[in-house]
Structure formats: structure tokens, C-alpha cells
Amino acid sequence: xxxxxxxxxxxxxxxxxxxxxxxxxxxxxxxxxxxxxxxxxxxxxxxxxxxxxxxxxxxxxxxxxxxxxxxxxxxxxxxxxxxxxxxxxxxxxxxxxxxxxxxxxxxxxxxxxxx
Amino acid sequence: xxxxxxxxxxxxxxxxxxxxxxxxxxxxxxxxxxxxxxxxxxxxxxxxxxxxxxxxxxxxxxxxxxxxxxxxxxxxxxxxxxxxxxxxxxxxxxxxxxxxxxxxxxxxxxxxxx
Numbered sequence: 001x002x003x004x005x006x007x008x009x010x011x012x013x014x015x016x017x018x019x020x021x022x023x024x025x026x027x028x029x030x031x032x033x034x035x036x037x038x039x040x041x042x043x044x045x046x047x048x049x050x051x052x053x054x055x056x057x058x059x060x061x062x063x064x065x066x067x068x069x070x071x072x073x074x075x076x077x078x079x080x081x082x083x084x085x086x087x088x089x090x091x092x093x094x095x096x097x098x099x100x101x102x103x104x105x106x107x108x109x110x111x112x113x114x115x
Numbered sequence: 116x117x118x119x120x121x122x123x124x125x126x127x128x129x130x131x132x133x134x135x136x137x138x139x140x141x142x143x144x145x146x147x148x149x150x151x152x153x154x155x156x157x158x159x160x161x162x163x164x165x166x167x168x169x170x171x172x173x174x175x176x177x178x179x180x181x182x183x184x185x186x187x188x189x190x191x192x193x194x195x196x197x198x199x200x201x202x203x204x205x206x207x208x209x210x211x212x213x214x215x216x217x218x219x220x221x222x223x224x225x226x227x228x229x
Contacts, residue, residue: 045217
């Protein structure tokens, strides 16, 4: 099973709202990722969790707050977003380096619109 | 620094034509991994292939084939007898241990028409 699930599929939120994106995988992967993708652009890495610890933060604004409650779950908490934050948010997972495989498996994404 | 170049922004072909998507990469690391991903209009990136820097063997999987040439730093992807379902954006990506993250190319939009 190479499935990564994400909820919700679509989200519309105002600039004062607080919402969360959720991601789940059951492949035993110990690395999980959040990406942001604008239209006609490649995905941009936001955060990396390795063994449930934040290992990379690509200088993401604090209005995005990641959380990894356990090895299968990854959340992205959103607060006071700006319209330019509207994008497709993709979650991915992979075996961590050292386990011999680096391919990342992506979820279907959450299409976020900030009004 | 790592870089991936996909010079073809958009390619249009008629069904059953063969099409090659180009990917050129740059890295100073001797150990690295190259990937191709497919992104259909639904949005999900689908993993297609991983190739490590030690293995220059070409690979064929059904209608898909990949040509890895270290001498030219290229990792090209060919679809034989294209089908409408192949229409998608295709990303080439590079991973190095030093960078610890995927570097994506800008993607190639493939349109296969009847």
C-alpha cells in the first residue's frame, strides 16, 4: 500500500480563521513532508519531519505551524493566512536516508483558498 | 548547489506518437538520486522511477523508458505510443544527501490529443 491520504480536499478560509490540514500514511515511513505548490510551478518544500522531529523548516512564516503527533500523522495548522497563501498543499512521506530508498509518495493535496 | 532543468515547457502530440521529455541536472555530489513524477490534473504527484548515480542502466517499464547518461548529466524519459491518459505535468527531480531535499525541475506539460 503506497497511499498517503490528506483531508480536506478543498478548504476556503478567511484571513482571520484557524484551520488545520491533515495527512496520514501507513507505509511505516519515518519521514514526512509538507509542500506548497502554486499553479504551473513545481512543489516547494516547507517542512520535513524525520522520526517525528522537525528537521527542516524552509523559512516558512509562523502563520504555518506543523505538527507530527506520531509516525503516521502530520498536521499543518493555519492561522491568519494571506490571500497569497492560496495554493495546493501536498503532503508526502518516505523512508528516511539510511533505509535505502528515497522516493517520496505524495497525497492528493488540499486546495486552499484564502479570502 | 543542485539544479534540474526541464527545457520543454509544453509538448503536444497526437495519440500513438512517441515522445521524449528531457531532464538535465547539476550537482557536485557523487552520490545522488534522480526521479520522475507525474502530476495529472487531479493534483497528486505519482512516483514513476528512481535511479541512483551508481546505476546507469536504462530502464523500461511497459510504454515508459528512461535513459540515464552521467556523461551529459541527463535523465530523459520516453513514452512510447502515447495515450490520452498520459496527459499530465511531468517533473524530474534530484536528491542528494548533502541537500537532504528534492530539487524539482520546472515541469513539462504533456498534452496527448486524439
